[in-house]
Amino acid sequence: MADHNAKTPEVHFHRHPDHYKHWKLDFEGDIARLRMAVQEDGGLNPDTVLKLNSYDLGVDLELADAVQRVRFEHPEVRCLVVTSVTPRIFCAGANIPMLASSTHGFKVNFCKYTNETRLYLEDMAANSGVKTLCAVNGTASGGGYELALACDWILLPEDGNTAVSFPEVPLLGVLPGTGGLTRLVDKRKVRRDLADVFSSLAEGVKGRRAVEWRLVDECVPSSQFAAAVERRAHMMADEAKLTHPLRAGPGVTLPELECTRAADSYRWKYVTMDLRRADRMAEITIHAPEAVPANLAAIRAEGASWWALRCFRELDEALLQLRFNQPETGLVLLRTKGDATKVMATDHLLSEHHGDWFVTEVRLLIKRVLKRLDVTARSLFSIVEPGSCFAGTLYEIALASDRIYMLDHPDEPNHVRLSEMNGGAYPMANGLTRLQTHFLGEPERVRQVLSHLDPFSAATALKEGLVTFAPDDIDWDDEVRLAIEERVSLSPDALTGMEANLRFAGPETMETKIFGRLSAWQNWIFQRPNAIGERGALTCYGKPQRPEFDWRRT
Amino acid sequence: MSIADLSGKIPNNVNLKDDKRLLRALESWQPHFIDWWKEMGPEGFQADDVYLRTAVSVDREGWAQFGHVRMPEYRWGIFLADQEPDRVIPFGDNFGKPAWQEVPGEHRNALRRMIVTQGDTEPASVEQQRRLGQTAPSLYDMRNLFQVNVEEGRHLWAMVYLLHSYFGRDGREEAEDLLLRRSGNPDKPRILTTFNDPCEDWLSFFMFTTFTDRDGKFQLHALAESGFDPLSRTCRFMLTEESHHMFVGETGIQRVVKRTCEVMNQVGDDPAKVRAAGAIDLPTVQKYLNMWFTSSVDLFGGEKSSNAASYFADGLKGRFTESKYTDHVCVEGVYEMPVVQEDKLTTEQVPLRIAMNEILRDGYVSDCENTVERWNKVLEREGRSERLYLPNRRFNRRVGEYSGIRFDTAGAVITEHEWTKRRDEWLPNQADLSFVKSQMHQVLEPGKIAAWIAPPLKGINDNPFAFEYVRHHAS
Secondary structure, eight states: OOOHHHHSOOOOOOOOGGGOSSEEEEEETTEEEEEEOOOTTOOSSTTOOOGGGEEOHHHHHHHHHHHHHHHHHOTTOOEEEEEESSTEEEEOEEOHHHHHTSOHHHHHHHHHHHHHHHHHHHHIIIIIOOEEEEEOOEEEETHHHHHHHTSSEEEEEESSSOEEEOOIIIIISSOOTTTHHHIIIIISOOOHHHHHHHHTOTTOEEHHHHHHTTSSSEEEEHHHHHHHHHHHHHHHHHHHHHHOTTOOSOOOOOOOOOOEEETTEEEOSSEEEEEEGGGTEEEEEEEOOSOOOSSHHHHHHHGGGSHHHHHHHHHHHHHHIIIIIOTTOOEEEEEEESOHHHHHHHHHHHHHTTTSHHHHHHHHHHHHHHHHHHTOOSEEEEEEOTTOOOBTHHHHHHHTSSEEEEOBOSSSOOEEBOOGGGGTSSOOTTSSOHHHHHTTTOTHHHHHHHHOOSOEEHHHHHHTTSSSBOOBTTTHHHHHHHHHHHHHHSOHHHHHHHHHHHHTOSOOOHHHHIIIIIHHHHHHHHHSHHHHSTTOHHHHTTSSSOOOOOOOOO | OOHHHHHHHSOBSSOGGGOHHHHHHHHHHHHHHHHHHHHHSSTTOTTSEEEEEEOSSSSTTTTOEEEEEEGGGOOOOBOOOOOOTTOBOOSSTTTTSBOBSSOOGGGHHHHHHHHHHHHHHHHHHHHHTTTGGGGOSSHHHHHHHHHHHHHHHHHHHHHHHHHHHHSHHHHHHHHHHHHHOOTTOTTSOOSSGGGGSOOOSHHHHHHIIIIIHHHHHHHHHHHHTOSBHHHHHHHHHHHHHHHHHHHHHHHHHHHHHHHHHHHHHHHOSOHHHHHHTTSOOHHHHHHHHHHHHHHHHGGGOOSSOHHHHHHHHTTSSOOTTGGGOSOSSOSSOEEEEEEEETTEEEEEEEEGGGGHHHHHHHHHHHHHHHHHHHHHHHHHHTTOOOOOOOOOTTTTOSSSTTTTSOBOTTSOBOOHHHHHHHHHHHSOOHHHHHHHHHTOOOOOSTTOOOTTSOOOSSOSTTOOTTSOOEEOOOO
């Protein structure tokens, strides 16, 4: 099998609408239109032909960029219409030859990223007040229908042909793994028996039956389709204005993040990442702001260079670099550096100006980046040393880690701090805060630690359960070294599974089911001979041979 | 119609009177079919007596009974070719195993899709041709048009029979939907694009029956090989009727060309003079040929197709005359396929199964070449040096590998600029279409014929050309 990573050059993550290859993004009043027009020979891997609006990572990077830019750069937008330029084809889903020729690791990370992007669409609709309308103006199969499922309203033309479908099980021997199965029954509440029929029917369901089965919201004759899309888009935009009246004024442009690269390091302004390849680990250091804006006007004047936004955009990119370009990095040490009082002051601004749309968007972006950290399949250790600033929002990074090591130094002060931002601004996928998840067995502790307004010394933090270990200066070096050496010696697969199981205690949500159940099953199937063996269904797709299955059920 | 009436009036060799399931399905479908025929069948001739051929059985005498009949009362029947004893699946991974007499569950959806796609073309062509009776150049031609139409109707019955008998509730719903879609209606179009293109003049009709119905012939041949025996038997019988449609088209163009030659021999080869004399100039005939050939070539689907590979592997759809091949499994071997890379034609080796659409298309193109040769014989006999030609299959495509790239009629890659410059040389423009349309006038008098076409060499069923093939009752 060809090695996708071997053939694909390093992935770069910056995208801009002026240079989109696969989408057209237009604005008109309070409506934005995002139209898919995938360029067949524009794949990240030059050997991939992206037929029938099928997508690879590059297509999804543009989609995620478009959603992000609508949120920050176009506060006037209240409804995003997702549709296609290609006649009779909405989207055929993920490109199968690309998947079939990719490494397991790439497949997993590709799916994870596309899952995150679809969740961002839903996050935008729920929290930013930009409703999403999917105008399925042609065949929507697999990932194409999954994209539609991530929108608030799905409109289908009734022309006797256009269908939505999940052909993965019958044709490819894998799952509609980008949230498809989960959204059918959890979000749209399609009856499970009908969902079963739908998901094993390659040709899909069209017209009125698609509405009856709740697969789409509305179906209109083709000749009235364009008008119905317009009408519905305006209706949704008007509703969004009522529920989210605050979005207004000029937008904030998101510039490309500057990064200085060396062989083993990435240096953004506030985030640095150093690779220790021989040890299969990386160190990410997050720097506190040098100064804090005085008020809302100053925040607006800083725009995308405001520390709270820029720092987390940088961290986001660092995580993507890790996932796609540094597959052998198994352990990440997370550090912070700088003046904790400035982080606390920033938290105060984030909390005080919650009513402002831009501040809200920044909070939501931080929430998403922290979630991306939560589902990053690398061991995460936070290292709290003198000079660090694990305070408030940055303490969430420690809470997202698998372990927290804090140096209890007799001479050098070393503290962690909590702020109001730890009390609910950044819910995890399970709907709880990181503190609530951390103290799932002692819920009263959450209030206790949040009401503790002073900094926590190492001893107090250990006593209060805020850190895992607090060795003193004599033990510190050895304790940390041994923990690292032990960690990187363990099976990477077992660690991925262990961490994913321990990180999300508490209730299930659609989101936890997507990452914890759908993705896990998909990743299992992706490893099985029935999918990727020599005669597996995924391997055989598009080839002359038919799949041959090992019929034993587990 | 009651159940008892149905089984008596529908000619069949499927033991309809004892088939409760089929009778029940037809009881509800048949009235909807008649409603569809009245609404979408030939416009303005439903009350006329038309000299039609009806099949009442599959034997020599039974399949071609002639008589005057009103079209809505035509006896559409259900016929399968005789069962071959011990028939085996003739190709694919199940090669040599007994043919299926019932639909195998794992192939149910694919088979239903294929049958619906084939079935959809039958009523579609009736709809495309529904106004042609109003401009028929003679009663003979009008009758041929209606014969083609009722037989397309019968082919719809054949596919509906399969849906009703083997596909349960889904099959019945699909059978209903076949009557709900409408050619060219953007809200409920027919499945394949070509069957939504208008067919508004008789030159188009003859080209359609030559080229588009010939696609039908090849699709039916491929399905006649199917491991699903009822589909195979149904298609084998349909082929006997399809050949008449191609006869209508091929001889129609022969007669057009003959008439054009006669006029050219009088007034010279200047197209304007030919047109002024009331005939259709050869360049226009060539442009229509180009248009209909290319849109019919599209019907075979993508050059590289994993669906086609699956259909072959599963034993559902074979090749034209499968028995003439030695390798019926086709796991090894490649097809040398011309493809365009960086604006240049080159060859790609495509696994045979993936190239099944193209293999079927090869047979089709060579069949079409023979047809054009026969048309050229007319030019030769009339002492003309001009010749018609078949454009390259890459020219003017909307489907598959070559769509989105410009080719000339010889199949060479050309620029968009050159295409724009030469398009009207190759394909009818608005003026050509209007001219042809302007020549279309109805001729109702027996023995008379329009000026742009020569009469046929002989009539139908040994009747003379002047026979009253259609007794038209002015409404």
